[in-house]
Amino acid sequence: MGIAEKFIKQGQLDQEEYPELLKLYKDQKTIDLLKQEAVRIQKKYFGNKIYTRGLVEFTNYCRNDCYYCGIRRSNTNAVRYRLTKEEILQCCENGHELGFRTFVLQGGEDPWFNDERMVDIIQTIKKNYPDCAITLSIGEKSKESYRKFREAGADRYLLRHETANEDHYRYLHPENLSLSNRKQCLYDLKELGYQIGAGFMVGAPGQTMENLAEDLVFLKELNPHMVGIGPFIPHHDTKFAKEEAGNVELTLFLLSVIRIMLPKVLLPATTALGTLDPRGREKGFQTGANVVMPNLSPVKNRKQYELYDNKICTGEEAAECRGCLSRRARSVGYEIVTDRGDSPMI
Ligand code: 5AD
Numbered sequence: 333m334g335i336a337e338k339f340i341k342q343g344q345l346d347q348e349e350y351p352e353l354l355k356l357y358k359d360q361k362t363i364d365l366l367k368q369e370a371v372r373i374q375k376k377y378f379g380n381k382i383y384t385r386g387l388v389e390f391t392n393y394c395r396n397d398c399y400y401c402g403i404r405r406s407n408t409n410a411v412r413y414r415l416t417k418e419e420i421l422q423c424c425e426n427g428h429e430l431g432f433r434t435f436v437l438q439g440g441e442d443p444w445f446n447d448e449r450m451v452d453i454i455q456t457i458k459k460n461y462p463d464c465a466i467t468l469s470i471g472e473k474s475k476e477s478y479r480k481f482r483e484a485g486a487d488r489y490l491l492r493h494e495t496a497n498e499d500h501y502r503y504l505h506p507e508n509l510s511l512s513n514r515k516q517c518l519y520d521l522k523e524l525g526y527q528i529g530a531g532f533m534v535g536a537p538g539q540t541m542e543n544l545a546e547d548l549v550f551l552k553e554l555n556p557h558m559v560g561i562g563p564f565i566p567h568h569d570t571k572f573a574k575e576e577a578g579n580v581e582l583t584l585f586l587l588s589v590i591r592i593m594l595p596k597v598l599l600p601a602t603t604a605l606g607t608l609d610p611r612g613r614e615k616g617f618q619t620g621a622n623v624v625m626p627n628l629s630p631v632k633n634r635k636q637y638e639l640y641d642n643k644i645c646t647g648e649e650a651a652e653c654r655g656c657l658s659r660r661a662r663s664v665g666y667e668i669v670t671d672r673g674d675s676p677m678i
């Protein structure tokens with residue numbers, strides 16, 4: 333039995349075995365085998381439904397300085413913005429009319445949005461749209477802050493672990509950030525009853541197949557409700573400006589692997605995947621992804637939330653992306669739906 337068959341049979345491998353599987357990401361027979369199994373599982377739990385979340389990028393101020401990210405603190409060329417509460421609510425209003433029932437509030441780690449302001453925004457969105465889920469994606473906070481947001485009505489939290497290897501984590505982040513704290517945040521969030529999302533960039537500078545093996549083992553152990561992976565894409569104003577972008581085939585291969593390893597997981601076909609390949613998101617659905625997260629941010633600010641170069645959908649209105657994604661999903665036999673799309677694990 334080959335390594336792919338073994339993985340499919342067991343739903344996981346030992347850490348030392350993963351590199352052997354991952355190195356086959358260009359092998360057509362293996363690709364097809366994993367893809368077929370991933371889609372079988374995806375159809376079993378989700379049918380041909382693709383869940384959608386409206387992304388509100390409400391601030392690009394950030395106190396952190398992650399080496400890969402375009403809105404890192406030391407990028408003095410970044411034009412900074414913060415949406416007002418009214419603007420955030422307006423994004424939700426547009427989104428709600430378009431059928432979105434999950435709002436993802438994403439931003440840099442911006443101290444201006446302290447607990448009090450976040451709680452007020454969360455409570456107001458929940459009051460206006462009681463049928464909607466709120467997802468936060470605002471980085472590392474204290475457990476106390478996470479508790480307050482949860483009590484205010486936040487349902488889910490996205491915090492990519494970025495890499496499960498200590499040395500690689502050091503390579504990607506400045507001294508003040510640590511993998512242990514990142515993991516602690518994820519466990520705290522889980523304990524507080526959030527549906528949580530972890531994840532990493534495929535092809536991040538310095539990443540090895542052994543690192544990816546560690547990521548997979550960590551994900552299996554954490555057992556998150558959602559896993560966000562997308563290719564690394566260099567940003568011209570960062571330390572990694574001259575690095576190569578991640579590989580689309582490897583990203584798709586990993587989507588299949590993660591779908592097989594965590595059958596009920598929510599798995600987005602990311603904007604980064606769509607940026608590197610014009611049909612990247614469609615290919616993502618066809619390899620196991622079942623979520624998309626189009627942008628609801630005001631078009632005037634879209635280009636300013638630039639984590640990486642050439643990001644797609646920075647000129648389109650939310651309604652255009654909604655229509656575009658419906659057509660794209662339909663073109664490969666899937667359908668965008670408007671439910672909250674809670675994790676089947678809860
Ligand atoms: N390329 C791809 N993804 C990136 N992210 C940050 N910078 C980049 C980049 N240059 C991802 C990180 C982060 C998420 C919000 O965006 O994984 O967690």
Ligand code: FES
Nearest residue numbers: 645648653656657
């Ligand atoms: Fe935004 Fe296609 S999804 S234009």
